[in-house]
Amino acid sequence: MPSEIFRKDKTCCNFCLERSDIFACLKQDELSVIGENRSEIHFKAGELIFKQGTPAAHLLCLTKGMVKLYIEGFDNKNLIIGIVKPVEYILGPGIYVDSKHHYSAVAMEDSIACLVDANIFKTLIHSNPAFADEFIRKVSLLSISNFQQFISLTQKQMPGRIADVLLYLSGTIYESSTFTTALSRQDLADMSGMSKESAIRILKELKDEQIIAVEGNTFEILKRDSLEMISQTG
Amino acid sequence: MPSEIFRKDKTCCNFCLERSDIFACLKQDELSVIGENRSEIHFKAGELIFKQGTPAAHLLCLTKGMVKLYIEGFDNKNLIIGIVKPVEYILGPGIYVDSKHHYSAVAMEDSIACLVDANIFKTLIHSNPAFADEFIRKVSLLSISNFQQFISLTQKQMPGRIADVLLYLSGTIYESSTFTTALSRQDLADMSGMSKESAIRILKELKDEQIIAVEGNTFEILKRDSLEMISQTG
DNA sequence: TATATGGATTGATATTTGTCATTACCTTTG
DNA sequence: CAAAGGTAATGACAAATATCAATCCATATA
Secondary structure (H helix, E strand, C coil), X not given: CCCHHHHHCCCHHHHHHHHCHHHHHCCHHHHHHHHHCEEEEEECCCCEEECCCCECCEEEEEEECXXXXXXXXXXXXXEEEEEECCCEEECCHHHHCCCECCXXXXXXXXXXXXXXXXXXXXXXXHHCHHHHHHHHHHHHHHHHHHHHHHHHHHHCCHXXXXXXXXXXXXXXXXXXXXXXXXXXXXXXXXXXXXXXXXXXXXXXXXXXXXXXXXXXXXXXXXXXXXXXHHHHHC | CCCHHHHHXXXXXXXXXXXXXXXXXXXXXXXXXXXXXXXXXXXXXXXXEECCCCXXXXXXXXXXXXXXXXXXXXXXXXXXXXXXXXXXXXXXXXXXXXXXXXXXXXXXXXXXXXXXXXXXXXXXHHHCHHHHHHXXXXXXXXXXXXXXXXXXXXXXXXXXXXXXXXXXXXXXXXXCCEEECCCCHHXXXXXXXXXXXXXXHHHHHHHHCCCEEEECCEEEECCHHHHHHHHHHC
């Protein structure tokens, strides 16, 4: 349960406390440790939050805005592996391996994030088994969703991949059949592993077939069934 | 350090103890718990060890043979996400999420594996922070290597992908520039996300260019530099 | 030995997808 | 207003890749 001091302090980690399930199992004094060792950072839309290959020593908890995570590949081609929205935290796999970032993060919109030293996080995992379980559960969920994207990108043709991206954005990220996104067409292409032109073409086809409506950066899923069918048939 | 009783008992978990780094941080009594609660299973080449979608409640530690892990996609197409050799353990992400397998495992050769109840594993993670760290480290490493494969499969063309598979087999799995594998051409295709025929064609090209030698299921890397170049240039 | 079986190989062809060039559109800036 | 810059959209074309069919080859089986 949230303590009084956190209720009063209407910033970052307090907010996290109320939303992100992973903090639910922390005791009051453990939350205090986090609260005392965090720094809140504001990012403007488009700003780089951290870059692949640089040293990583912090857990990042997003409290406002939206962030895209992407692996930088060859020829300046990126692969977007996920979108993060409040209140969700980002803790790359490098923390336990080589203390480096293995993907980059960019603020898609003006965003606010809290940084907590990774060592504090590790200490909590040692001292609180339930917290450790929650953390491993989180990592496992991420791994499972990676598998999904893996299959989508390697075994489906372009319409199926675009369908998956649209269903992901509508279902998981914006939680609405209509959504306006800060993602560019290039970003959608980077999520579905194709060229920008191909992404545009597939979107136009879906639009022509009245399966979706597109108006600039506003999308509406008109026939979810059809989209799911396209996702299935690859 | 291995205890006397484990030294005497020359089977599964004792062997694991001597090899797999994750067990190094376990205390003697903790190892005993594992030792008392394991069952050793023999698999013939080609046998299914567990199937995607079925209930998962065990940690599997491979002590002999070789196992391929693959995601079953659409149209009977598989994506091989990794090869496991002794002494390595397999603990899918489902254990902490939905207690189901999220990929299938098949014995490539005659294999022996020990099964340990996942709950025992979870208990150890609670009681032994160093073990928890090792485990999370392992999961993180897996995640990082997933990213590598992700980029390889989505951003490289066929020669680059085949090069990556050959370098993986030579470097990580067989640890030799010459190796004979139980993997079929279809398996190599399933590792690199292409059709069997395409895989065969690329292998032939590499052979024609004297970069590798192929004789049935025996491969030899003749020019590692060239192969790495092909991997880089996609 | 003859015959089946399954993987490996090859060639021809069709499909998918990327690249390149051009234009349109929209916003910002001088 | 005009110019500039960026994203979006479109068409023509080229490259990458899959599919299909046929053949080869080794091994198992009758």
